[in-house]
Amino acid sequence: xxxxxxxxxxxxxHLIHPDFAGEEDATAARAREAxxxxxxxxxxxxxxxxxxxxxxxxHDHLLPAVGIYPVDxxxxxxxxxxxxxxxxxxxxxxxxxxLAWIDGVADDVVAIGECGLxxxxxxxxxxxxxxxxxxxxxxxxxxxHDKPLILHTRKAEARTFxxxxxxGVERADFHxxxxxxxxxxxxxxxxxxxxxxxxxxRAESFQRLTSELPLSQLxxxxxxxxxxxxxxxxxxxxxxxxxxxxxxxxxxIPADDMAAALRANFQALFRC
Ligand SMILES: [Zn+2]
Numbered sequence: 001x002x003x004x005x006x007x008x009x010x011x012x013x014h015l016i017h018p019d020f021a022g023e024e025d026a027t028a029a030r031a032r033e034a035x036x037x038x039x040x041x042x043x044x045x046x047x048x049x050x051x052x053x054x055x056x057x058x059h060d061h062l063l064p065a066v067g068i069y070p071v072d073x074x075x076x077x078x079x080x081x082x083x084x085x086x087x088x089x090x091x092x093x094x095x096x097x098x099l100a101w102i103d104g105v106a107d108d109v110v111a112i113g114e115c116g117l118x119x120x121x122x123x124x125x126x127x128x129x130x131x132x133x134x135x136x137x138x139x140x141x142x143x144x145h146d147k148p149l150i151l152h153t154r155k156a157e158a159r160t161f162x163x164x165x166x167x168g169v170e171r172a173d174f175h176x177x178x179x180x181x182x183x184x185x186x187x188x189x190x191x192x193x194x195x196x197x198x199x200x201x202r203a204e205s206f207q208r209l210t211s212e213l214p215l216s217q218l219x220x221x222x223x224x225x226x227x228x229x230x231x232x233x234x235x236x237x238x239x240x241x242x243x244x245x246x247x248x249x250x251x252x253i254p255a256d257d258m259a260a261a262l263r264a265n266f267q268a269l270f271r272c
Pocket of ligand 1: 012014042114152223
């Protein structure tokens, strides 16, 4: 029999992804069996946002978050002819229509995300300005509906922090943070959370974040299918317990205490 209340939490899963096609429900079931209380499934753009809401409606332990991924946020502005990244340029869609849709469903989701700023894949100043415009709009939607934000930030960590402070955002999680430790400490001191993926088992940067930041500001995520503990293997929410064990080792505390602290932090940020 499944436990009535799970122990573990995943604040950032991409179960709507080609790597999980046709296995979304089985993956959700494995998460439950692995002892996850909650998995937040994050959308990126119109298609995945709607699929996230549908999937979460079928599973009590899945919670939807809808947003606009920064690379998608600037889809109307990027120079498609100059796109030379190892993945296709984002599908074109009406960003303002999607912002209106997110505003309309915001009361029925647990968080606004994935959203943020990405200056790693996007370097054009006009496209970066568009990312900021969209993120500011999402901050205002989140505040209006009293929801936290789940943030992606890559090569734009300081700017993202500054923008959140400027918008008066109080509730946010920085997912897969890869910036400087000093800035991470400022982010945590501002009351924001940082979520650690299971790759912490073999990634020293995440072990360092885990041991150096206040326990009260840490969370767990998977970012699945990415950031798994086994190199080259598909990640999934059922791997969270392994990440927690590695985090406990990094802090030198019992794994049960680590899991309990993370569960309490989840409750504090997402109110469930
Ligand atoms: Zn993500």
